[in-house]
Amino acid sequence: MVGRTIVVRRDVQAEQKREADAERELLGSRGTLVVNMVSSPGAGKTSLLAEIAQHWQGRHSMAVLVGDIETDRDAQRLAPFVPVTQLTTGGACHLELPLVYRGRMALGDPQVDFLFIENIGNLVCPASHDLGEHLRVVLLSVTDGDDKPAKYPKMFRTSHALIISKCDLLNYVPFRTEEAIRDAKSIQPKLSCFEISSLRRFGISELCRYFENERLRRVGSPIREKSNESAAL
Amino acid sequence: MHELSLARRILRQVEELRNEYVDQHISAVELEVGLMSGVDPDILAVSLQDEQVDRDKPVEFVINVVPVLAHCSKCQKDFQVEHYAFSCVLCGSTEIEVTGGDCVRIMSITVEDLEV
Numbered sequence A: 001m002v003g004r005t006i007v008v009r010r011d012v013q014a015e016q017k018r019e020a021d022a023e024r025e026l027l028g029s030r031g032t033l034v035v036n037m038v039s040s041p042g043a044g045k046t047s048l049l050a051e052i053a054q055h056w057q058g059r060h061s062m063a064v065l066v067g068d069i070e071t072d073r074d075a076q077r078l079a080p081f082v083p084v085t086q087l088t089t090g091g092a093c094h095l096e097l098p099l100v101y102r103g104r105m106a107l108g109d110p111q112v113d114f115l116f117i118e119n120i121g122n123l124v125c126p127a128s129h130d131l132g133e134h135l136r137v138v139l140l141s142v143t144d145g146d147d148k149p150a151k152y153p154k155m156f157r158t159s160h161a162l163i164i165s166k167c168d169l170l171n172y173v174p175f176r177t178e179e180a181i182r183d184a185k186s187i188q189p190k191l192s193c194f195e196i197s198s199l200r201r202f203g204i205s206e207l208c209r210y211f212e213n214e215r216l217r218r219v220g221s222p223i224r225e226k227s228n229e230s231a232a233l
Numbered sequence B: 001m002h003e004l005s006l007a008r009r010i011l012r013q014v015e016e017l018r019n020e021y022v023d024q025h026i027s028a029v030e031l032e033v034g035l036m037s038g039v040d041p042d043i044l045a046v047s048l049q050d051e052q053v054d055r056d057k058p059v060e061f062v063i064n065v066v067p068v069l070a071h072c073s074k075c076q077k078d079f080q081v082e083h084y085a086f087s088c089v090l091c092g093s094t095e096i097e098v099t100g101g102d103c104v105r106i107m108s109i110t111v112e113d114l115e116v
């Protein structure tokens, strides 16, 4: 029996890519910039989100969906500062769009300037899952080691910004900031880089300005004043 | 990545293709796995096999791993990206566009007439 070969050329993830694009489009059209925050476990994502929420208090609205394998501890930490929902994967090492969507609904589908998604601490799998974000930002803490961009290239390749965290510890660990940035930029030349400390509170306002500018650029509408927002409801 | 769920997704898509070629049997499927897709081709191959154990005529999957390809917007060179170094190998420009090697695709299927 002779076979006949038929050319197909179909991206097997085309459907998920369309769904993520639709999510991006929808939230963008409402003036919400979606940020997917990734890092190795414990690089300081939750601590940074608490700082950002306090920095923007009374100026810009934000909400957080925080992913973990187990517990709602991060949501409890953030609850005093910002509307937050815990996404618990029960084992999965990354977030996927359907869970993020359910979390957004559980939070009452908030109309906010910024929606942050704290991904599971993992520099591998989250790189391959588009959550419909406008920006992907990767935290690299100085205690992680400056070799991580070169070792986990896809995560850095698919990110828009690199946030070097826990810079207050630079005197105690042999972390070469320039090497980390150089490696990361050879993988992704368009990366914007920031050096911060949530503990000592430096670099936060520069980073927040970056988010504000990216929101203007990508989502297009100016920051809504709090008063307009409630009037529009 | 998640080769098992990807394998299931691929088999579902093969099933959809089967509906387009009703009186034919899909004997083989050629897949392309990009080096930057995040997918391990060996684990994917095993997952595809495992998911088909109950089938009397399993589809044969041929997996080709393809390199990451890019195009330089400055000097127009097409080149292969090695070790995640994303700048032009000819002129050094970072204004490059990735043209392949970042996804998994069904490239072709082989169909045979069903015996009557």
Ligand SMILES: Nc1nc2c(ncn2[C@@H]2O[C@H](COP(=O)(O)OP(=O)(O)OP(=O)(O)O)[C@@H](O)[C@H]2O)c(=O)[nH]1
Binding pocket: A039, A040, A041, A042, A043, A044, A045, A046, A047, A048, A074, A120, A121, A165, A166, A167, A168, A169, A196, A197, A198, A199, A200
């Ligand atoms: N020295 C120092 N420690 C920090 C800083 N930011 C966070 N930490 C500490 O680092 C640890 C982890 O911080 P988290 O904010 O929980 O990190 P995370 O990335 O959210 O962790 P997971 O969600 O578990 O992946 C905590 O003990 C924090 O107190 C910082 O800027 N400097």
Ligand SMILES: [Mg+2]
Binding pocket: A045, A046, A047, A074, A118
């Ligand atoms: Mg956390």
Ligand SMILES: [Zn+2]
Binding pocket: B072, B073, B074, B075, B076, B077, B088, B089, B090, B091, B092, B093
């Ligand atoms: Zn060039």
